[in-house]
Structure formats: C-alpha cells, structure tokens
Amino acid sequence: MSCHGAQLTVVCSSNITTSSSTTAINSQSHINNKPPLIQTPSQSTETITMPPTNLLLGKTAIITGGTTGIGRAITLAFLSQGANVAVNHLDLPSDAAHLTSLISEAPSLPGKFAHVKGDVRDPATGPALVSFALSAFGVSRLDICVSNAGICTFTPFLDITQSLFENTVRTNLDGAFYVVQAAARQMAQQDPPGGSIIGISSISALVGGAEQGHYTPTKAGVLSLMQSAACALGKYGIRANAILPGTVRTQLNEEDLKDEKKREYMEGRIPLGRIGEARDVAGPAVFLACEELSGYVTGAQVLVDGGLFVNLQ
Secondary structure (H helix, E strand, O other): OEEOOEEOOOOOOOOOOOOOOOOEEEOOOOHHHOOOEEEOOOOOOOOOOOOOOOOOOOOEEEEEOOOOHHHHHHHHHHHHOOOEEEEEEOOOHHHHHHHHHHHHHHHHOOOOEEEEEOOOOOOOHHHHHHHHHHHHHOOOOOOEEEEOOOOOOOOOHHHOOHHHHHHHHHHHHHHHHHHHHHHHHHHHHOOOOOEEEEEEOOHHHOOOOOOOOOOHHHHHHHHHHHHHHHHHHHHHOEEEEEEEEOOEEOOOOOOHHHOHHHHHHHHHHOOOOOOEEOHHHHHHHHHHHOHHHHOOOOOOEEEEOOOOOOOOO
C-alpha cells in the first residue's frame, strides 16, 4: 500500500541484514507482569527498517496544546511525516523552553511549523487557529485537526472547588468542541470536502478516579464528542476518532509519578511493564490522520495504554 510515495510492507526490510541465529524466549517471564526474558542474539536473520515516511506529505494540520507532552510528540511526528503543522499554546513562562526547542527542531523536519497564542476556552480560538493555519501555509484546505489541549489537577473528590471543576470542563470539553466544530466547518465547505479529526481523550473516559472527579467526565465527553462528530460529519467525508492514552508521562502527571510506590503499582498493572511516553501516542495519531491507512475508520476509540484497561486481575 502506498501513502504519498511511501511504500508500506508487512515484512520489515532494510539494508541491514545479518546471518542466522536462534532467539530463545522464556515463556514463564510474563508471570507477575515481569518483562519477557529474551536472549537477544548477536546476529539474526530478521531485517530492520525505519518507519515509512511522507505519510502526511503536503497535508495541513492544526493541534491544540501542541508544544508540550502528547501534543508536542504528535506535532513532531506529523512534521516528520511531511505535514505542515500549526499549533496553539498559552504562551506560559513555564512552557517557554519547550516552545523554543520546538521552534529550533522543526526546520530539520520535512513539514513546516507555525505557532500562535490561544486559549481554547475562548470560543473564538478554534476558528482563529483554522484561519491562522491556512494563512501561514498559504493553502485553502485543512486536512487534520487534533484536539489535544487539556488540564488535570489531581484533587480528592470532596475538595474539588467550583472554580477547579468549571475550569477543567471549559478547557477539556468546551475547548475541544470549539476547535472541532471550527475544523469541521472548514473541512465540510472545502473542495473536495473531507478530513480527519482526532480527539485526545483518555483511559479515564472508561473508568473512574478518586482524585479525578472533575477530569474523567470531560474525557468521557471528548470520546462522546468524537462519536457524535463521526455520525454527523461522515456525509462530508470527515472522519472523527478518539485516542485514549493510559498512564503516559507528561507534565500533567509528573508530580504524581514521583511517588515511587504509586509508580511501581501502575507499572505492575500494565502488561507491557512500563509507563507510557508521549511518543507512544504519536504513532496512532499518524495512523488516524493518514487517509490511506485509516480511511474507513471513524467513530473509533483507540486505547494506547500498554494493556492497562484489560488487565483486571
């Protein structure tokens, strides 16, 4: 299958090839969630390949909250795949170093990068980001929208204040609706119509959290928003899907993960045996953004959690 000139093959291949050897795997190593014990041979008949490139060549994308965490990882992945990416951010002093490094890194990647200040809680921010992207890249078409901006302050249920609850809802759910609607309006009226909308939800959309009573409802809302958007926008060729990250190390939870006992408990529950990284979410985002790879996928929820959700025992 070809995606904008990139040849995808089921069997990995490259110029790196070595001679035959045998890899022994201890089948008992998954007991108690321990990582598999693999005796890695010095040489193997398996060949190695880099991921396909140019999957999003020439596409135009917008990403909210695109300078840190998961948003940043998706931004870099899209740029690496040839997309032109416009992100918005709050321009917080605490995020200045992240923005500076992103601006520095972007020129070495195939796609073009642009950024603008914007608060997703403001209904005008979504339409403004769409207009900014089209103007910045000199195009009349928006291909991809990633609604990513979100906040989470872990707080015991009985201590959640009205202001904390309202700010979380306004950022995570209201902000998602505003940018998704703005993107959908552009995608529906362009010629030909169509595009991919990706909502960054969370595994928290499916489960509860003792200190997330203000957060989990918003992520369930993002999942529902993507499902409703899929139903409403399919006639325009617009696909809408949700990504549900599990425990992924970002600025939102870095303090929480400093608790060694809590971190070890989470790692023990995850079948793959590790906390996720922001880059783990970027690959699924590229998949959902690429029409050739996921053109018949809409209304879906993609769990990216290392198996956490299904590990009930």
